[in-house]
Amino acid sequence: MTAADPAPRRGRGRPGYDQAAVVRTAVELFNRKGYDATSIGDLAKELGVTKPAIYHHVTSKEDLLRLALDDALDELTAVVTGAMSDAGSSSAYERLRGVVRRSVEVLVAHQPAVTLLLRVRGNTPVEVEALSRRRWLDDRLAALVRAAAAEGALRDDIPPELVSRLLFGMVNSLVEWYRPEGVFDASAVADAITALAFNGLSR
Amino acid sequence: MTAADPAPRRGRGRPGYDQAAVVRTAVELFNRKGYDATSIGDLAKELGVTKPAIYHHVTSKEDLLRLALDDALDELTAVVTGAMSDAGSSSAYERLRGVVRRSVEVLVAHQPAVTLLLRVRGNTPVEVEALSRRRWLDDRLAALVRAAAAEGALRDDIPPELVSRLLFGMVNSLVEWYRPEGVFDASAVADAITALAFNGLSR
Numbered sequence: 001m002t003a004a005d006p007a008p009r010r011g012r013g014r015p016g017y018d019q020a021a022v023v024r025t026a027v028e029l030f031n032r033k034g035y036d037a038t039s040i041g042d043l044a045k046e047l048g049v050t051k052p053a054i055y056h057h058v059t060s061k062e063d064l065l066r067l068a069l070d071d072a073l074d075e076l077t078a079v080v081t082g083a084m085s086d087a088g089s090s091s092a093y094e095r096l097r098g099v100v101r102r103s104v105e106v107l108v109a110h111q112p113a114v115t116l117l118l119r120v121r122g123n124t125p126v127e128v129e130a131l132s133r134r135r136w137l138d139d140r141l142a143a144l145v146r147a148a149a150a151e152g153a154l155r156d157d158i159p160p161e162l163v164s165r166l167l168f169g170m171v172n173s174l175v176e177w178y179r180p181e182g183v184f185d186a187s188a189v190a191d192a193i194t195a196l197a198f199n200g201l202s203r
Numbered sequence: 204m205t206a207a208d209p210a211p212r213r214g215r216g217r218p219g220y221d222q223a224a225v226v227r228t229a230v231e232l233f234n235r236k237g238y239d240a241t242s243i244g245d246l247a248k249e250l251g252v253t254k255p256a257i258y259h260h261v262t263s264k265e266d267l268l269r270l271a272l273d274d275a276l277d278e279l280t281a282v283v284t285g286a287m288s289d290a291g292s293s294s295a296y297e298r299l300r301g302v303v304r305r306s307v308e309v310l311v312a313h314q315p316a317v318t319l320l321l322r323v324r325g326n327t328p329v330e331v332e333a334l335s336r337r338r339w340l341d342d343r344l345a346a347l348v349r350a351a352a353a354e355g356a357l358r359d360d361i362p363p364e365l366v367s368r369l370l371f372g373m374v375n376s377l378v379e380w381y382r383p384e385g386v387f388d389a390s391a392v393a394d395a396i397t398a399l400a401f402n403g404l405s406r
Binding site: 031032034035036037043073086093118119121123149152153154155156157158162165168169170172173174176177184188189192193195196197198199200201202203 | 223230231235236237238240275296321322324326355356357358359360361362365366368369370372373376377379380387391392394395398399400401402403404406
């Protein structure tokens with residue numbers, strides 16, 4: 001969130017939110033109460049506007065969910081397609097380290113949307129579509145791990161499928177505890193994750 | 204689950220579940236539909252019994268949640284207190300590796316209950332109590348990481364607080380993808396996690 005973003009809580013009771021601010025507050029509510037338990041009425045109350053004011057920006061609760069999930073998925077997809085397009089110029093190992101680092105940056109910058117994405121269970125068509133996009137990402141990441149292993153850059157006693165799960169499991173776990181106002185910035189966390197994963201904790 | 208456990212799905216339409224089977228089915232429903240969106244009526248329907256048959260075993264939906272969360276928390280607490288009581292006989296580094304390994308085994312053996320635990324957001328008194336027990340565990344694990352770092356056994360360029368978050372973040376990520384019927388058994392996953400975390404992926 002940049003300094004120019006409106007702060008939804010401060011604006012309580014005032015009309016005039018843009019779509020991004022409505023989506024941001026919806027994501028916060030979905031993460032706090034659960035998607036199923038949140039209604040458009042809850043969102044209107046949180047923003048201090050009427051339900052028709054919400055429907056001015058989005059057609060349905062599911063539309064809000066789609067906008068929020070696309071925010072996270074578009075960024076993560078850009079990271080993965082960027083690594084794929086660098087295939088001619090750097091090793092799979094270097095690209096894998098780069099993807100890990102940039103994934104951490106995306107998670108930190110889009111934490112509420114990524115949190116929502118990681119909780120999706122596939123109860124609605126929008127969630128099924130998001131799960132399909134996540135699977136595409138997971139498959140590309142697993143292929144990158146396999147390519148790094150094939151180069152001989154990775155230890156060969158852990159199957160690449162398991163490496164991919166654990167590596168991005170560790171990255172994704174950030175959404176559970178990372179706090180932007182805390183002592184660790186995105187760069188420190190990205191350094192720590194790459195050092196731990198590739199070089200290990202032991203001295 | 205042992206071979207002696209009743210299989211709830213097979214028993215559909217028949218009365219006579221024990222409390223453990225009711226809790227197991229409730230956990231499955233909570234994980235699938237979300238706790239807030241699941242009613243005792245849904246559970247009765249899933250088990251093919253009447254609502255009073257459910258209330259024979261538990262007093263409320265929150266009681267079911269407490270029993271399920273305690274299942275996960277009691278096992279994880281046993282792992283951590285076991286490591287604390289070994290303090291005289293082995294190094295903090297060895298105990299930390301042991302805790303990582305045994306945590307993986309608990310997650311695999313109690314995956315549905317641990318999944319539910321990791322999704323708890325603190326909306327009810329039972330959830331607040333579970334979060335407080337999780338915090339106690341996290342604090343003990345962070346202390347163990349600090350002790351291993353103080354021994355000089357861990358690299359010193361990652362703060363111990365961050366090591367602890369990432370290490371157990373990777374362990375906890377198992378609940379998102381591990382499938383007991385898949386190709387990796389608990390022992391293979393425990394080996395992979397300890398090798399990746401302590402010795403790193405790079406050759």
